[in-house]
Amino acid sequence: MLLNIKNLTVAIEGKEIIKGLNLQVNKGEVHAIMGPNGTGKSTLAAAITGREGYEVTEGEIWYKDQNIIEMDADERANLGIFLSFQYPVEIPGVSMTNFMRTAINAQREYRGLPPMPAGEFLKLMEEKKKLVDIHSKLTNRSVNEGFSGGEKKKNEIFQMALLEPTLAILDETDSGLDIDALRTVAKGVNELRSEENAFVVITHYQRLLEYIVPDFVHVMYDGKIVKSGSKNLALELEDKGYEWLKEQSLV
């Protein structure tokens, strides 16, 4: 099992947001997480990726057979965990090229590899730019600075493509994307999919799941997964909304 979250409780500033959540993800799988606003989807993503201030008060997060809750964010990334941010951060003054080269080399160093030669890196950039159809005028700029909402999301997938993670969490990567960009992003994800990696896709919309077909769909409500099912569950949610689940979980 690649990721095994057991009875996870996460608090932010003393307030419990995730309240005893369980989730198992195997290599080769795509899991979709859906659920109403404010139920803790992004909080879960932050807890898995090791954001400071997100306190695991109970439970465990097992990844590749180690409990990672004490690990720093960068070490988790070096172990192959990637987060496509719901709100990517602008970093004025740090060029995309520079940022990604630093990241790739940091990860290589962690794995005991020498830094990637500049030429090889540039070739890799070109290749991945094509994959997600991102323009050089964006990659030549500072990280996310002045990018449109959609461009920022594409840029997340571009970074994912460069880093080739084992576990990728996509937090609402589809929101803000136009139809063509949505297809491109999905294409990017599908090309990276393999028997060796897994995706957790957080989304509000069934449409993304038409392109990135999930093996499992989970519904999160009030800090817990309240229902899991096949891809058909997403269709059902599209149809009925969340009210029926809320009622169910309150019972």
Place this chain on the structure above:
Amino acid sequence: MEKDTLQQALPLDQMLIAQYRNNKELITANDIQYVSELREEAFQTFMESGFPHSGMEQWRHTDVDVLTEDAYLNEIEVPDTKKDIEELFRCDIHNFDTETVSMLNGWYIDKDSPLKTLPEGIVVGSFREAMKAYPQIFEQYYGKIAPKNANGFVQINTAMMQDGVFVWVPDGVKSAKTLQIIKILNKEEQLFVQSRNLIVLGKNSELSLMHCDDSVNQQSSLVNTVTEIFVDENANLELYKLQNLNDQSGLINSTFVQQMANSNIKTNTLTFNCGLIRNNIHVKLDGQGSHADVLGLYLMDKQQHIDNQIRIDHNVANCTSNELFKGILDEEASAVFNGYIHVARDAQKTNAYQNNNNILLTPTATINTMPFLEIYADDVKCSHGATVGQLDQEAMFYIRSRGISAANARLLLMYAFAADIINEISIEALRQRIDDMVKKRLRGELSVCDKCVLHCGAPEKEYHFDIDLSKI
């Protein structure tokens, strides 16, 4: 030698007063009459005022008392053993060809001659030689750009200075290369060094100037530099100041600029290291259509202190100015920024911007930032802003989530913060070298032995990218 020992027993002001009285002939020996007259006037003023002290409003946050109460050696005679500067400072310039003049312990070092005319027509040389060769220029500008009521450091400089750099760019002449003034301190004794520079740009002329203050050893010192710059109509000046002195040293640096119509200046003051540093930069916009960019970056740590006092006088209409100072303060470093914009009654259509941004890396670092606008015209656009912050935690997480360590993420963010100022350096090769110095400084690897930016041959590494943290 006996005299030297005696000198070093008195507090600086008393020593200087005694020295002036006892050695007046020696001090004025090289002067034209006009310069001597100013000495006397300034000496009288200094006798009354003394050095500024922390009891004065403008010096409240900068304790110069600790420096001025100390004893120093002040050389008023050209030392007969002027070491060959080449020995100290072998410049193997990579990719960046400058015209270099050097000063050792405040004395102009002439490789060929004390005053030379560059092929394009720029005259550059020793201040003490230049006054005799160009008395009319001295009478016109020297002592007139710095205000008569300037502080005690300026007064004592005018009274007792012996040497410095003179640059005259005649009308229409454009500098082919950056002119680099390298000032080095290297002496066993604790020196008080005064240097005086006069830089005159004629109409439609252009000058790119770099001014480096460096120590080569760990001996403490106090440097008191006064630079007067006249920028005539339609002339263009770029002035880069690099300050990299040891932790024991003090630097008082006063720069006065007068700009005439449609002239442009850009000054960039880059402070890498120094125990205590005070930069007074005073720009007078005296001709319509003139513009001044006054920029600075300071990277301080330990118990270093920097005080940037910037004053821009908009004296006439239709001028613009833009001030941006950025600083990163680590450990127990402290900084002061005082940006004073004065807009005279008739200076309509003034545009003046001012910004000071700071990052404090520790709770013990401090910044005191005070914008001050005094506006007497009614049709003006002025803005000011100051920020004091820590490193952006959102950005830290974002960077770390890509696998970059906390230390390198910090470095990236600090570097990015500084980049605004570095990117304003228009000479590409210089930009790269300064870039390199900033990175080294942020990693704590820059030493005073790095001396000037152009020293030590090839850059640290090849430049394929803006920054490469992977090798740290």
